[in-house]
Amino acid sequence: MEIFNSIGEFFAKDILLSLGVAVLAGLIFNRIVKFLGLPNVTGYLIAGVLIGPSFLQIIPQDLIEPLTLLVNVALGFIAFSIGGEFRISKIRSIGKSVLVITFFQALVTTAVVDIGLLIFFPPAVAISLGAIATATAPAATLMVVRQYSAKGPITDILLPVVALDDAIGLIVFSISLSIAKILSAAESPNIGLMLLDPLREIVLSLVVGAAIGAVLTFGMGFFHSRSNRLTSIICAVFLGTSLSSLWNLSSLLLCMSIGAVMANFYSESEKMIDITDHWTPVVFLLFFVISGAELDLGILPTVGLLGVMYIILRSLGKYFGARIGATVVRESKNVKRYLGVALLPQAGVAIGMSQIVISALPEEYGIKIRAVVLCATLVYELVGPLLTKFVLTKAGEIKKDPKPENLSIDQKAQ
Numbered sequence: 001m002e003i004f005n006s007i008g009e010f011f012a013k014d015i016l017l018s019l020g021v022a023v024l025a026g027l028i029f030n031r032i033v034k035f036l037g038l039p040n041v042t043g044y045l046i047a048g049v050l051i052g053p054s055f056l057q058i059i060p061q062d063l064i065e066p067l068t069l070l071v072n073v074a075l076g077f078i079a080f081s082i083g084g085e086f087r088i089s090k091i092r093s094i095g096k097s098v099l100v101i102t103f104f105q106a107l108v109t110t111a112v113v114d115i116g117l118l119i120f121f122p123p124a125v126a127i128s129l130g131a132i133a134t135a136t137a138p139a140a141t142l143m144v145v146r147q148y149s150a151k152g153p154i155t156d157i158l159l160p161v162v163a164l165d166d167a168i169g170l171i172v173f174s175i176s177l178s179i180a181k182i183l184s185a186a187e188s189p190n191i192g193l194m195l196l197d198p199l200r201e202i203v204l205s206l207v208v209g210a211a212i213g214a215v216l217t218f219g220m221g222f223f224h225s226r227s228n229r230l231t232s233i234i235c236a237v238f239l240g241t242s243l244s245s246l247w248n249l250s251s252l253l254l255c256m257s258i259g260a261v262m263a264n265f266y267s268e269s270e271k272m273i274d275i276t277d278h279w280t281p282v283v284f285l286l287f288f289v290i291s292g293a294e295l296d297l298g299i300l301p302t303v304g305l306l307g308v309m310y311i312i313l314r315s316l317g318k319y320f321g322a323r324i325g326a327t328v329v330r331e332s333k334n335v336k337r338y339l340g341v342a343l344l345p346q347a348g349v350a351i352g353m354s355q356i357v358i359s360a361l362p363e364e365y366g367i368k369i370r371a372v373v374l375c376a377t378l379v380y381e382l383v384g385p386l387l388t389k390f391v392l393t394k395a396g397e398i399k400k401d402p403k404p405e406n407l408s409i410d411q412k413a414q
Helices: 002-011 015-035 040-051 068-083 088-118 123-132 138-147 153-185 191-220 226-246 251-265 269-279 281-294 297-328 333-342 348-360 363-394
Strands: none
Touching (some): 015 040, 015 281, 040 138, 040 281, 040 363, 068 138, 068 153, 068 226, 068 251, 068 269, 068 281, 088 123, 123 153, 123 297, 123 348, 123 363, 138 153, 138 281, 138 363, 153 333, 153 348, 153 363, 191 226, 191 251, 226 251, 226 269, 269 281, 281 363, 297 333, 297 363
16 A cells, blocks of 8 residues: 555646546556457546555545546536437437436336335435435446447437436435435425425526527637637536536536537537537546546445445336336337336436535435445446446447447547
8 A cells, every 4th residue: 555655646746647647547448448348438437446546546535626627527518418419300209208218217216215225224314315316327328329339219218318317316306305304303394495496406507508508509600610619619518517516506407408509509510519529538538537536445345235225226216217117108129128227327416416415414324325325336337338338239229340430439539
């Protein structure tokens, strides 16, 4: 450990040096996992764990918080790209399916986790974890879809579901946390806190994002070079991410709304989103490496039965919830069979929710919940992308030996 500490102290002297090593580590492990046939995101996360506080400490604990700015920006671009998938023409063809499946997979997951944990653990802990269980990881899902150029019915439903899941997750989490606070501290019910606050957050996030998207779309007409248009998009995402932090809004919903407005009202939106995708690979790489560095392996022994049950119950809830929803809307056999597995990755949104729980519930509950969520994130982010690739391949939406021209932007850049 002394050797690790010495290495970490040297690199941690300068934040840019740490970031440079983070990019290098991400690239190296990208090649390693590619040789093994694994998704890029898995390599990035492993690299982050190795250079993070748990091992080499090249990104020490005191640098994690300053680097969250970069993480937030990356999430903004991820949400913007997902919003670009929300074209009215596409939504009309799959809109009903997306809404129904999103509704069922979120609420069934919450119910399964709540009921399962209530048998053995305090109600406040069970209800909080049930709400956090709704959250998925759009970043990991999007990276796998792009890397392997996945196309088909499951992919068409998967991306909108992981995007809309955040909206339902916010509502469920806000209501559940209010109930958990009442149960843990005997507080009086507050209808405003339980219903109006989450509704306000969702509506304002979408409205502010739509306004920025409208200004962006209008402003595109004044620029003719692709570089200036790209700069306008970057400016819009930076602005959206900043306002979401200042006004306590959802950066995912807000930036997703920016992308959706541009996709529907700007004729060259597909070209511009494609150009944006050429600029963002290094941002996404750093996002996952830093996310890996945040995962403290020291918490693994502390989660015990609660952590194991949470992972199992959430997995069952996502799978059967998506299957029930797909059955209700009469989706294809492959969607029923595989969609729920592709919804397992969980990361930033869940970690954010657990951080809120720490300040909202008694300390003994908050610390335990955060430990469980971080442990589950480690498992889901390392295994989830592999499962997503596996089910999309089984469904025939990923070619086993893609031709060079079919490779994703991320692969071409390598």
